[in-house]
Amino acid sequence: MQFxxxxxxxxxxxxxxxxxxxxxxxxxxxxxLEDVEGRRHMLTxxxxxxxxxxxxxxxxxxxxxxxxxAFLVQHVPEDEVIGREAxxxxxxxSRTPLVF
Numbered sequence: 514m515q516f517x518x519x520x521x522x523x524x525x526x527x528x529x530x531x532x533x534x535x536x537x538x539x540x541x542x543x544x545x546l547e548d549v550e551g552r553r554h555m556l557t558x559x560x561x562x563x564x565x566x567x568x569x570x571x572x573x574x575x576x577x578x579x580x581x582x583a584f585l586v587q588h589v590p591e592d593e594v595i596g597r598e599a600x601x602x603x604x605x606x607s608r609t610p611l612v613f
Contacts, residue, residue: 528548532547542570585610
């Protein structure tokens with residue numbers, strides 16, 4: 514999903530979730546939108562996922578699109594190593610609400 518598409522989608526609908534995704538130990542962030550039908554769309558530029566180097570950059574970009582809240586999802590490699598399924602939708606213990 515290109516930035517302009519995100520901006521248009523946010524203006525037309527309020528039934529979606531924005532996730533800022535990072536991996537444990539990483540300082541890179543990606544933005545994902547999940548719509549009401551469960552489809553996930555990564556924020557892209559020229560067909561490639563956008564990688565942000567700081568949360569402040571993510572905040573500024575999302576604010577430009579008219580979005581003021583999201584969830585920070587941090588993937589933890591230990592879940593994968595021990596074969597446990599990651600449950601990022603279950604509770605706020607695995608994702609942190611962000612308001613900007």
